Amino acid sequence: MRHLTSTSLRLVACAFAAILLATVAASDARAERRVAFVVGNGAYKSVDPLPNPAIDAKAIAGLLRNAGFEVVEGTDLGRDAMTAKLRDFALSTQGADVALFFYAGHGIAVNGKNYLIPVDADLKSEMDVKFGAAIDVDVTLDQTMSDAKVKLVLLDACRDNPFAAKIRSATRTRNVVVSSGLAEMKSGEGTLIAFATGPGQTALDGETGGNSPFTRALLAHIATPGVEIQQAMTRVRAQVSEETKKQQLPWGHTNLTGSVYLNPTGAPALAAIAPSPAGDAAVPSGPTRSAVSEAELEFWRTIKDSNKPEELNAYLLNFPNGQFRPIALARIASLQAQPAKPKAAAAATDPALFTAEASLATEDKLGLTKTKRRDVQKRLTALGFDTKADGKFTDDTRAVITRWQAARGYPSTGFLNGPQHKALLKEDISEAEVDDPAAAAKPSRRAERKVVVRERRSSSSGGGGGGRYNGPPPIFNMMLGGPFRR
Numbered sequence: 001m002r003h004l005t006s007t008s009l010r011l012v013a014c015a016f017a018a019i020l021l022a023t024v025a026a027s028d029a030r031a032e033r034r035v036a037f038v039v040g041n042g043a044y045k046s047v048d049p050l051p052n053p054a055i056d057a058k059a060i061a062g063l064l065r066n067a068g069f070e071v072v073e074g075t076d077l078g079r080d081a082m083t084a085k086l087r088d089f090a091l092s093t094q095g096a097d098v099a100l101f102f103y104a105g106h107g108i109a110v111n112g113k114n115y116l117i118p119v120d121a122d123l124k125s126e127m128d129v130k131f132g133a134a135i136d137v138d139v140t141l142d143q144t145m146s147d148a149k150v151k152l153v154l155l156d157a158c159r160d161n162p163f164a165a166k167i168r169s170a171t172r173t174r175n176v177v178v179s180s181g182l183a184e185m186k187s188g189e190g191t192l193i194a195f196a197t198g199p200g201q202t203a204l205d206g207e208t209g210g211n212s213p214f215t216r217a218l219l220a221h222i223a224t225p226g227v228e229i230q231q232a233m234t235r236v237r238a239q240v241s242e243e244t245k246k247q248q249l250p251w252g253h254t255n256l257t258g259s260v261y262l263n264p265t266g267a268p269a270l271a272a273i274a275p276s277p278a279g280d281a282a283v284p285s286g287p288t289r290s291a292v293s294e295a296e297l298e299f300w301r302t303i304k305d306s307n308k309p310e311e312l313n314a315y316l317l318n319f320p321n322g323q324f325r326p327i328a329l330a331r332i333a334s335l336q337a338q339p340a341k342p343k344a345a346a347a348a349t350d351p352a353l354f355t356a357e358a359s360l361a362t363e364d365k366l367g368l369t370k371t372k373r374r375d376v377q378k379r380l381t382a383l384g385f386d387t388k389a390d391g392k393f394t395d396d397t398r399a400v401i402t403r404w405q406a407a408r409g410y411p412s413t414g415f416l417n418g419p420q421h422k423a424l425l426k427e428d429i430s431e432a433e434v435d436d437p438a439a440a441a442k443p444s445r446r447a448e449r450k451v452v453v454r455e456r457r458s459s460s461s462g463g464g465g466g467g468r469y470n471g472p473p474p475i476f477n478m479m480l481g482g483p484f485r486r
Contacts, residue, residue, distance in 0.1 A: 032068075032097040032098060033070075033095065033096045033097050033098075034064075034067075034068055034069045034070070034096065034097060034098040034099075034100070035069060035070045035071075035072070035089070035092045035093055035096045035098070035099050035100070035148075036061070036064045036069045036070070036071045036072070036099070036100040036101070036102065037071075037072050037085065037086070037089040037099075037100070037101045037102065037103075037144065038057050038060050038061040038064065038071055038072070038073045038074075038102045039057055039073070039074045039075065039077060039082065039085060039102070039103050039104070039105070040052075040053030040054045040055070040056050040057025040058070040074075040075045040076070040103075040104040040105060041053055041054075041075070041076055041077060041082075041103075041104070041105030041106065041116075041117065041118060041119050042054050042075075042076060042104075042105060042119075042351070042352070042355075043076040043119050043352065043355045043356050044106065044117075044119050044121075045119060045120055045122070046121070046122040047106075047162040047163065048162065048418060049352040049355070049356045049419070050105060050106065050159065050205060050352075051205060051208040051209065051351055051352060052104065052205055052206050052208075052210065052211060052212045052215070053075070053104035053105045053156070053212075054075040054076060054351060054355075055209070055210065055211060055334055055351065056104040056156060056211050056212055056215040057073065057074075057075050057102070057104055058073075058075070058333060058334060059211060059215065059219055059330050059331065059333055059334030060102050060104075060154075060215065060218065060219070060330070061073045061333075062329060062330045062332075062333030062334070063219055063222075063223050063326055063327070063329070063330035063333075064100065064223075064262075066223070066325070066326040066329045066330065067223050067262050067263050067326055069098075069100065070092060072085055072088050072089045072092060073085075076119050076355065077118055077119060078118050078119055078120035079118040079120060079121065079132070079133065079135075081118075082116075082118045082135060083135075086135075086140060086143075086144055089101075089144050090143060090144040093144060093145055093147055093148045094147050095147065096147070096148040096149070097148070097149050097150060098148065098149070098150045098152065098260065099144075099145045099148035099150070099151050099152070100151075100152040100153075100154070101141065101144070101145060101151075101152070101153045101154065102154045102155075102156075103116055103154075103155055103156065103157055104156040104157065104212065104215060105117065105119075105156075105157055105159075106157065106159055106163065107137075107155065107157030107158065107159070107181075107182050108123070108129065108134065108163055108167075108178065108182075109177075109178070109181065109182050109183035109200070110126060110129050110130070110167070110177070110178050111177050112177070112183045113136065113137075113138065113183065114136075114137040114138070114182045114183055114185065115129055115134035115135060115136055115137060116134065116135040116137060116140070116157060117133075117134050117135075117163065118133075118134070118135065121133045121134055121163075123163040123167060124167070125167060126167055126178075128167075129167065137155075137182075137185070138185075141153060148190075149190060150190050150191075150256065150258075150260055151187075151188075151190055151191040151192070152191075152192050152229065152260070153187075153191065153192065153193045153194065154194050154218060155182060155193075155194070155195050155196065156196045156203070156212055156214045156215050157182060157195075157196070158181040158182050158195055158196045158197045158201060158202055158203040159202060159203060159205065181195075181197065181198075181199065181200045181201045181202050181203075182195055182199060182200075183199055183200065184199040184251075184253075185253065186253055187253045187254055187255040188255060189255050189257060190255065190256060190257055191254070191255050191256070192229060192230070192233070192252065192253075192254040192255075192256055192260075193252060193253050193254070194233055194236075194250060194251070194252040195250060195251045195252065196212065196213075196214035196240075196248070196250055197214075197248045197249060197250060197251060198249060198251040199251060201248075203248050204244055204247065204248055208351075209351060210307075211334065213239075213240045213243050213244055213248060214236070214240055214248075214250055216239075216243075217235070217236040217237075217239040217240050217243075217250075218236055219327060219330055219331065219334075220235075220236075220239060220304075220327065221233075221235040221236050221239070222236070222262050223262045223263040223326045223327060223330075224263065224323075224324075224327070225263050225323040225324075226261065226263070226264070227261070227263075228259045228260060228261055229256075229260040229261065229262060230254060230256065230260075232262075233250070233252055236250055237249060237250045237252075263326060296318075296319050296322055296323070296324075299315055299318060299319070300315060300322075300324050303315055304324070304327075306331075307331075307335060309332050309335050312328045312331055312332050313332065315328050316328055316329070352417075352419045353408075353410055353419045353420060353423055354409055354410060354411075355411075356411070356417055356419060357411040357413055357417075358405075358410075358411065358413050358415040358416050358417035358420055359413060359415050359417075360415055362415065362416070362417035362418065363415045363416045363417065365417075365418070366416060366417075366418065366421055368416075370391035370392075371391065373391045373392065373393055374389050374390065374391040376416070376421075376424065377389040377390070377391070377397060379424060379425070379427070380400055380401070380404055380424075383404070383427060385400045385403055385404045385407075386400070387400040398414035398415075399414065401414050401415070401416065402414040404424070405420070408423070410423075
């Protein structure tokens with residue numbers, strides 16, 4: 001130590017101070033109270049369901065929990081359940097440092113005011129919106145988040161909204177402006193508001209079974225280590241614009257008074273003023289690149305867009321404390337939240353298949369002619385659910401539809417909705433197995449026809465037995481492995 005120069009001593013002292021300040025900063029980040037409200041509404045009862053919101057909400061909730069947030073979470077909530085969740089959120093934000101509000105689902109703007117729509121709402125007029133069926137955004141944010149120091153609002157609710165047309169058609173006596181997208185909002189002090197697209201415009205849903213473009217970009221950027229939230233939202237806008245070929249551009253308004261990091265790891269520390277080895281000149285302060293090894297970066301680049309949990313888990317195994325851990329965990333949670341697909345319905349990926357109930361009203365919307373009803377009956381029979389193809393949905397046909405729904409894991413009502421009808425038409429008949437317990441007790445008509453063909457071939461082949469069919473009886477073939485196949 002006697003041989004250390006004064007410059008070296010200053011470097012050691014600054015390095016020690018840097019470590020101390022970084023430790024204090026990390027402790028402060030852990031001590032922060034951060035709470036979030038995360039809800040995704042997709043299983044609407046009076047209009048066609050949305051495929052993504054429930055998946056979006058589960059992924060965002062997982063990301064925020066990994067970033068240290070307490071999360072009040074819900075999916076497919078009616079008016080009462082949504083109000084209860086908001087009450088819980090309001091209690092949790094008291095004295096919070098950061099409060100985050102995320103909603104995915106239908107939203108609507110009426111005369112410049114924004115409303116979120118619960119799944120049990122049936123909005124037919126302006127009065128339905130204003131008197132309790134919908135959730136007033138301004139009132140909600142004021143009542144639930146006003147006590148938090150930092151308020152972040154992320155709304156993936158600018159969908160192409162079928163309620164808007166209903167309300168417009170019901171309005172005759174006064175000029176009511178109704179838009180499917182949301183109206184512009186101004187943020188108060190310490191607040192950031194972000195929409196999936198610009199005011200009055202509609203956003204894309206994204207692929208069935210995945211995330212919307214806006215939520216996918218949020219997952220990719222808002223918890224990136226050391227990236228400030230406003231910088232992250234700039235990256236979100238860029239990604240959405242690129243993915244949608246400039247059809248959608250997220251919009252936001254911010255009035256934050258300081259830097260906010262959802263994942264402070266790698267954030268610029270106060271210790272970034274350590275002098276350089278060349279002398280006493282200070283290193284310019286500001287954001288610095290996170291300490292990520294080249295090996296980790298290269299590994300992450302290869303799997304960052306993967307939808308395979310085993311690849312994302314491989315990253316976590318190799319880099320258990322990696323900088324991209326929150327993103328990997330959130331994506332795994334999103335993939336695991338997707339409903340399992342029954343073997344015979346593997347082509348059906350719409351989550352609404354397993355949540356949205358069908359009724360006479362949803363079936364009437366399909367506009368099934370007698371020919372189309374006959375096609376449904378023929379397809380059910382080909383799949384092993386035998387019914388008469390007469391183009392009439394009698395009680396017998398309803399019972400067969402119910403058995404088909406139960407075998408696929410769908411809500412079993414005996415009626416069809418849009419997602420179920422599409423799934424039925426997509427099922428591969430050539431690979432179908434008999435899944436109907438009632439049909440399994442006897443050969444299907446298709447199996448019987450194949451038995452007759454085999455009998456004819458046997459009698460014309462010159463085999464023994466005087467032309468009789470000497471193979472096992474049809475019911476025995478069913479026991480061995482199902483109907484005969486071409």
